[in-house]
Amino acid sequence: MIYYFHGHSSRYMGEPYGEGQQVSLPAMIDYVKSHNVIVVRWDGYVEKSYSNFYNGSPYDIQGGPAAGADSGRMDFSRYFQELVTHIDSVYRTIADRQHRATCGLSMGGFMSLYLSGRFPQLVGSASAYNPGHEFNVGPPGADVHYLLKNFVRNHGQSKVRLIRASGDYISQYHEELQELYSRTPEVDFEFRREEYHRHWVTGLAETFDFHLRAFESKELNDYPVSFDHDNPFDRFNIWGYDISVENKKAGFVCLRNVQMGYFRVYTRRYAPDGPAVEGQTLRITTPGWYGSRKTYRIMDYSQATGKVSYYSLTSSPEGRLTFLLDGLGHDVSVLNGKEARPPVLLQIDRRGVPVIMPDAEVHLPLKFLNSCDAVARNITIDLSSRYPTVEIGGSPVHIDSLKPGEVIDLSDRFTERFVSGEGDFQHCRLELNVTYIDWHGHQEYFDVDVLPTPLAEPDSLQILDGRSVSLPVFRQKGNQGGGFIRQRTVTEGKGNGDGAAAPGEELTLWVRTPQGLDPFDKYSWHRTKVYTDDPYMTITADIADPKGLEWTSSLNHSSSFQIAPDCPPGHRIELVLENESYSFAWKPDYRFGKELLLQAFQFHRNQLHRFTLTVGR
Incomplete structure (x- = not known):
């Protein structure tokens, strides 16, 4: 079974990209005629997001405040579970993980990787053509930004294939994703670069051959010795573990090295480096490994306090243990005197x-x-x-x-x-x-x-502590390249507004870049993401802004932070500042085979600086 997910402005019956050509359907029909496989083409239609039959944003994953209160209410991941159950009950399928796969293009490529990572116990192999890199997922009102590159370990014990067209406009994101998959040994990964001039499905038969080879891999039905998993939902099941979150807030439940007798769990407000989500209770119920109504001694190492505590738990009649934990981080062991x-x-x-x-x-x-x-x-x-x-x-x-x-x-x-x-x-x-x-x-x-090396100080820096400033920022011009500088007025931070750091204030830092990635991006200003180990400073928010005109839904991530009220005046905080510049790189004379490049590449580049922030003056 291969479940195929279409891209933006498409439906299950075809993907009329560009000049109205069907992207994948004819090749898929030809393949199924000659191979022993069933392909289910998903329909990601969302009525409120489509202006006509084809033109719209599928899967209800755009998210964020701009998407409104109804964002994410159509949880397509839940529908996927229902569809799998229906297909297995109606058709002559081999209803196991080994013989179940996902595949998709663009936004559908995101869905293929996201859903196979969310339900690894259901899907043994996944492929993606030029996948969209990041969208919003999670329960309504508590959805989070989900970047594929932060969750490659969700595919542990899975087979993954990533395909990019050489002329695809978001190919840099695919190269970054490839690098992360390729250095994650828990994932059986392969990558293919197809010579083609646009965002497209290419070499479909070769990708379906990858899935048919996976269908022969009996080890895909083995229960993992250990696994990692990150999940933004308030209720989920993973490899027989049932997890629920009381008082759910936006963020992730992160499970690490889960195995019989041991697991690590913590939460993050955002990935990959967010703080813990406070005020939640995690209910974690194991598979039925522990015998009926048996009492066990539990060792619990608290990551928040650095201390070990002990308590007793009795298994259910089905042999399951249930833990109630906060989200601040725990290493939990089930003790029986025979552990090794x-x-x-x-x-x-x-x-x-x-x-x-x-x-x-x-x-x-x-x-x-x-x-x-x-x-x-x-x-x-x-x-x-x-x-x-x-x-x-x-x-x-x-x-x-x-x-x-x-x-x-x-x-x-x-x-x-x-x-x-x-x-x-x-x-x-x-x-x-x-x-x-x-x-x-x-x-x-x-x-x-x-x-x-070297790590230089920024050309110029602004501290926003409750004040308003008007700054020149860069914006791309459009799909054929170019750009311009425009003024942006921002009011940020909480403090006395004098432009200097003081104890108790909440700040953002903006830096000026003499030359950005784009040739037209000169002396523009950027809010920064902040890194520090200083005990007197706490990151308060991950600020996610759209990248100008980018079509990828990718966001630019930066920070706000607070100086501790008891920070002594004159204290010096060593910071690393990161900002991103981006460009529509239009190369009209580039050929891919006989075809000219269809649309500009969307490139981005990180820039890093060091800065010493002096508090109190």
Whole structure:
């Protein structure tokens, strides 16, 4: 079974893009005639979003305040579950994960990757042609912005194929998504670049062949040894776990390393680096693994307090355990005296991937928890990397023993020194090999983002603390390139409006860029995303703005933040500032085969700066 999702301004009976040509339907009919497969073409029609039979935005995923109060009420992911149940009951299907796939173009490509990641227990393989990169999903009133690149681990134990046309206008987003999938070993991933001049379905037979090969992969029906999953909904089921959220607010429930006897759970207001969602209660019910009405001792490590607590739970008649937890972060273990798990690496950085300064000796916060009910003995922890851009000292570290529930901080036992080049954040992966009881082995990895070299101060900077300013900003002109500078008046922040940081104020920071990515983007201003470890500063919001005329629904993410009321005057806060510039890159003489490029590429570029914010003056 292959479920196909069409793109914008289309319906299930065809995709009349461009000059009215059908994109996928004729090739799909020919393929089904000669192969033992059923293809279901989804209809993403949303009446309020279509101006006529074909012209409109499908799937009700545009979201955000501009979409109105009804945004997201047509939860197509729920309809997908109903459709799968219906098809399996009516047609002669093989009703298992191994033999079920999704595929789609553009917005439908987003739906293919999003739904297969939301329901990995239903879908074993997924493919996407030139997928739209980000849209809004989640329950009405609590929907969130969902960027595909932040959720590639939802496809652990799945097969994924990404196809981009060489002349596709949003190809940069596909290249970024490819990079993330390609370095996620839990995903069986392949990528195809088709020589074509526009946003289109190309090589459909080759992609359907990929799915037919997946249908032969029996391991797709195996239950995962462990899994990760992020979900924005108030109720969901994942691999037999039932999760519900009381007092649901916008944000994600994040599950990590879920396995029999152990799981990690926390929440984020936004991805990939949002703070926890406060004031919620998570109800997590396991599969029926624990026997009828048996009592277990539970170990609970709180990420908020850094302390371990114990309590008892009794399983249901069906053998399920139910946990009630806040969303601030927990590592939970079910103890029976027979566990043989290695020491658990605790979360390195609550915000996500650590941001590292180059050319300085650092000590990554490496802490390990014995999550078992027995003493762990003869432990060796070896930290290494295959990247030449990091030097590691102090490895390996030997530990004689670790008591049940004990946390050991090895941060100072290891040293790391990173180097980088110019440009954007630079990826580096570190690997841990944990040996315990002299022979049991366990391997895992974690990533860091290294700041570029050099990291200059911004050309000019404005602090908005409740005041209004009129700033020159750049806007693209249209699909054939070009752009212009226009004035934008903004009123942001909360404070005395004097343009200086003071204790208790909420601020945004704007920087001026002498030359943006577009040739016409000169001396324009940009609100920044802010990174810091300073204890006197808290990020208060992720601000998401449209990128001028972009057709992708991609947003520009920046920050507001608050200075703590007890911050001492004169305190200096070291910041890293990130802003994005973008361009419609029109190349009218570029050919792809015999065809000229149809529309401008939509490119973007991050720019990073360092800045010292002095509080109180």
